[in-house]
Amino acid sequence: MNSVAIVGVGLIGGSFALALRSAGFSGKIVGVSSHPAIREALELNIIDSAEPLDKAVPQADLVYLAQPIGRILDTLHHLEPLVRPDALVTDAGSTKQAIVSTARATLRSCQFLGGHPLAGKEIRGAAAADADLFRGRPYVLTPAHPDDLRTPAAAAFLEVIRNIGAHRVVLGAEEHDRLVAFSSHVPQLASTALAAAIAEHSPESSRVAGPGLLDTTRLALSSYDLWRDIVATNTVEIEDALTAYIQKLEYLRENLRTRQLQEEFATAAKYARTLRGS
Amino acid sequence: MNSVAIVGVGLIGGSFALALRSAGFSGKIVGVSSHPAIREALELNIIDSAEPLDKAVPQADLVYLAQPIGRILDTLHHLEPLVRPDALVTDAGSTKQAIVSTARATLRSCQFLGGHPLAGKEIRGAAAADADLFRGRPYVLTPAHPDDLRTPAAAAFLEVIRNIGAHRVVLGAEEHDRLVAFSSHVPQLASTALAAAIAEHSPESSRVAGPGLLDTTRLALSSYDLWRDIVATNTVEIEDALTAYIQKLEYLRENLRTRQLQEEFATAAKYARTLRGS
Structure with missing residues (x-):
């Protein structure tokens, strides 16, 4: 895994970036977010650079969707022509059925794996991001089939989850x-x-x-x-x-x-x- | 104020003793409680000594009832023949009408002032006592008349409340x-x-x-x-x-x-x- 695109650099996306770094990830972390969020994340050294979606995604081994649910659903409709076939797209949305079924309908060129880290704060935004946010917390994954966790891209992501201190919980989306x-x-x-x-x-x-x-x-x-x-x-x-x-x-x-x-x-x-x- | 009797040396009574000491009180702190609670409080240097109710109360300037409400109601029925006329009896019960009306009916030889520190933990017992438990917290007083706060005994107790870092809130019991x-x-x-x-x-x-x-x-x-x-x-x-x-x-x-x-x-x-x- 050499390049990660984080779409939505708020509390969760920013914390995932910091946790990745803290766990020793030495590749590139590209942020895709609104102007104010990007400015904040760059100032705080949370991301290496910022790109629009159509520039960031084609470079990424891992596409991490950390927006609000409605925005994740929107983004999923734009990913198909952008993703690399060996990439993994995952998300951090708080509900899974709508996201998983939208991903199934829209994304065919690469693997999608639904996720939900049970971590958070009542404060939003990258300024509250914390490399330890996921430590000791459940990180839910909702593969459509158990084999979805055995692909090289998924195996690399599971290692990230372990390295950031979270413990994996595998559940159906429903x-x-x-x-x-x-x-x-x-x-x-x-x-x-x-x-x-x-x-x-x-x-x-x-x-x-x-x-x-x-x-x-x-x-x-x-x-x-x-x-x-x-x-x-x-x-x-x-x-x-x-x-x-x-x-x-x-x-x-x-x-x-x-x-x-x-x-x-x-x-x-x-x-x-x-x-x-x- | 030279001598305090704390009746019920659990979380609240123990914390009140520690907070008193921490605020500079140099008089005697006598505990009245069950054997296990007394043993724990003595081991932790929370109280100076332990006495039964009928020995502790006649020495005390301040009688601090920090038992569960039902036990406070019981204790109130035994205080009248024991209290000094210049003493103040107060309590830390979480409801006030039952206690205040029982005190009015049973205690005529000295002043009673209902109290309720809005402090606590989900853990009970003197082992969890904390000198800072009341700091920054409301401490409710329920005088029957505003003048009840101006007696020498009440004034001394109000100073204690200030010294332990709580802020006084005056309310009717109802x-x-x-x-x-x-x-x-x-x-x-x-x-x-x-x-x-x-x-x-x-x-x-x-x-x-x-x-x-x-x-x-x-x-x-x-x-x-x-x-x-x-x-x-x-x-x-x-x-x-x-x-x-x-x-x-x-x-x-x-x-x-x-x-x-x-x-x-x-x-x-x-x-x-x-x-x-x-």
């Missing part, structure tokens, strides 16, 4: 979208709903805000721009997961004074410990 | 309980419900857990033992606040594909920034 509805999309909406409900019903509660409220409202700082696309491409799974969450809250409300509340606390604490690997 | 239903009790139940719902409906989501899920499920690690009393002494306010939260979640679910979602994200992000003082 399974991915169902699992992240619970692990990522409902937590976001739970946090947004919490901050919005307090703002509407009890704004003076900010006078008695403790550390727990800060934790549970951190995700509420997230930008809607990213979430519009996530919600639009995973609506049904999010509706179902939100319904399960709402039903659980209703159950807690009905059982505030019963032993069932204790059981729910025990179940929740056990699962929260599992999430922390203990 | 107002406190309404505000914390939103700022503390609903966030706890939101986190518990989230972890419990995922455990029940999609446990494999742990394979794709990102930092957002860790933030939003941190409170789910909390012990039910403390929450039983909180829920029992603030049931109506919690039911109302939970209902407002559930309605907001339902509204988001119904508006996943409309512009209303964008407005809710904006409201939530603005309030989340306010909570962070920006």
Whole structure:
């Protein structure tokens, strides 16, 4: 792998560039992004150079799509005449079914492998990029067939994932979208709903805000721009997961004074410990 | 102020002792607690000595009740024959109406001032005590009358609050309980419900857990033992606040594909920034 094109040099694209370098990649890292993002990424030495898509992609062994989902879907429609046959195109989009099926329909000259690093911050942009963003985090890959992970291009990319400290999780695109509805999309909406409900019903509660409220409202700082696309491409799974969450809250409300509340606390604490690997 | 009795030497009581020392208090700190808690607190030099309640309280200028709420209510029934007339009794309970009204009914020989430091961790016990736990945090006081803050004993305690780095917030007990239903009790139940719902409906989501899920499920690690009393002494306010939260979640679910979602994200992000003082 000698040349990487990073399309969308924001938090994820910028962090991937820094992580690549930090892992010893000595090839060329070319950024494709908006003018302000490119200027920032060049100033911070996150990328070596900037090119438009039609100049960057024909040089690249690895094309890394790190834009918002809607923009990734757009970009996929332009890649076919540009890619090298031995290149790998991958993406970092937060939902996978829409991207994987669009890639299948549009990209035939080289391999596509869907990806999703479970890493992020509530802040956007390359200025927040961090070489350690992926360290210790799951990195989901959604190959159409298991053999897709055994091609030379995919094998090189899997080595990159290992080298940047992430651990690979292989899932079907549909399974991915169902699992992240619970692990990522409902937590976001739970946090947004919490901050919005307090703002509407009890704004003076900010006078008695403790550390727990800060934790549970951190995700509420997230930008809607990213979430519009996530919600639009995973609506049904999010509706179902939100319904399960709402039903659980209703159950807690009905059982505030019963032993069932204790059981729910025990179940929740056990699962929260599992999430922390203990 | 020469002698402080801390009743309940767990996370909050232990942290209050360490913060007192760190702020320059050179008097005696006596712990009243269970055998294991006392042993731990003595080993960690959190308290100077341990006494039973009926020995510790008659020596104390300040009696600091840092037990779970139900235990504070019990202790209040035993203090009247023990307290010095110039002492101040205060507490660190997470709800205030039940405690304040019990104190009014049981304690007539000295002043009582309800308190609630908005500080905490998901871990219990003196081993987690931290001299900086209260720094930068609200410390609620619920005087029955404004004059209650102007007595010599209260003035000395207000100085302690300032010295340990907390900022005082004066509220009525009822107002406190309404505000914390939103700022503390609903966030706890939101986190518990989230972890419990995922455990029940999609446990494999742990394979794709990102930092957002860790933030939003941190409170789910909390012990039910403390929450039983909180829920029992603030049931109506919690039911109302939970209902407002559930309605907001339902509204988001119904508006996943409309512009209303964008407005809710904006409201939530603005309030989340306010909570962070920006």
